[in-house]
Amino acid sequence: MARIIGGIGTTHVPAIGKAIAEGLQNDHYWKPFFSGFDYVHKWLAREKPDVAVVFSNDHGLNFFLDKLPTFAVGAANEYRNEDEGWGIPVVQAAKGDAPLSWHLIEGLVNDGFDITMCQEMLVDHAVTIPLNLMWPSGDWPPIIPVSINTVQHPLPSMARCLELGRSVGRALATYPQDIKVLVIGTGGLSHQLDGERAGFINKEFDELCLDKIVNDPEALTRYSIHNWVELAGAQGVEFLNWMAMRGALTGQVTQVHRNYHIPISNTAAATIVLENAGTAARHAA
Numbered sequence: 061m062a063r064i065i066g067g068i069g070t071t072h073v074p075a076i077g078k079a080i081a082e083g084l085q086n087d088h089y090w091k092p093f094f095s096g097f098d099y100v101h102k103w104l105a106r107e108k109p110d111v112a113v114v115f116s117n118d119h120g121l122n123f124f125l126d127k128l129p130t131f132a133v134g135a136a137n138e139y140r141n142e143d144e145g146w147g148i149p150v151v152q153a154a155k156g157d158a159p160l161s162w163h164l165i166e167g168l169v170n171d172g173f174d175i176t177m178c179q180e181m182l183v184d185h186a187v188t189i190p191l192n193l194m195w196p197s198g199d200w201p202p203i204i205p206v207s208i209n210t211v212q213h214p215l216p217s218m219a220r221c222l223e224l225g226r227s228v229g230r231a232l233a234t235y236p237q238d239i240k241v242l243v244i245g246t247g248g249l250s251h252q253l254d255g256e257r258a259g260f261i262n263k264e265f266d267e268l269c270l271d272k273i274v275n276d277p278e279a280l281t282r283y284s285i286h287n288w289v290e291l292a293g294a295q296g297v298e299f300l301n302w303m304a305m306r307g308a309l310t311g312q313v314t315q316v317h318r319n320y321h322i323p324i325s326n327t328a329a330a331t332i333v334l335e336n337a338g339t340a341a342r343h344a345a
């Protein structure tokens with residue numbers, strides 16, 4: 061039986077990829093952010109996940125405004141990265157796990173999620189930067205990428221993304237292989253890239269989100285997307301990916317690590333590690 065060992069939430073701004081490529085991890089500006097991953101590395105070395113489900117949003121590399129699925133799930137054995145600009149180098153392809161992808165797709169459709177299934181899918185910095193932050197050696201586990209539209213309005217709600225994650229969690233709990241699964245949500249936290257509020261950061265709201273995501277994610281579903289844009293900035297809605305990650309944690313959830321640092325490239329940067337205990341038993345009931 062697949063076991064969901066926990067979830068990790070992290071920022072994915074392109075500047076991080078450039079800093080990695082230039083080896084700036086110990087630079088005065090970057091160290092407070094990168095040092096937040098020291099614990100993550102130890103935790104991953106101990107937990108050794110076999111596969112990672114990655115909730116993120118595409119930034120135009122794979123989908124664009126003309127065709128943008130609300131939810132898309134990769135079902136390939138490999139996911140390539142390509143040049144997307146931003147000054148970040150193209151990195152290695154991520155391995156996939158197509159049988160597990162199809163199991164999740166089956167579960168999501170049965171639960172009423174009309175997702176797009178992608179037997180070919182590129183992954184952009186929203187996937188590759190978190191993988192490089194978590195496994196700097198490049199020894200990434202296979203992934204199942206789940207893309208959530210955080211770009212073209214109308215966006216899905218916080219509640220819908222929490223439910224999407226819960227559906228993934230239920231499907232994982234019925235996967236017959238004895239594997240350890242990590243769930244990742246990328247993006248955020250508060251930031252706005254353009255307009256009069258470019259550079260907007262809301263530390264107070266970010267801290268509320270980091271507190272509530274641990275054991276009261278429902279509290280965050282009362283905010284509409286428009287509320288969220290006001291409180292967290294136009295791109296702060298990437299927290300939808302974190303909500304899906306949290307939804308997939310179906311057992312007893314404990315925060316074991318948290319780092320918050322502002323600013324990184326005009327963005328509030330955060331990293332959180334949530335442990336998840338007792339999923340299979342709970343879902344078998």
Ligand SMILES: [Fe+2]
Nearest residue numbers: 072186247298
């Ligand atoms: Fe982003």
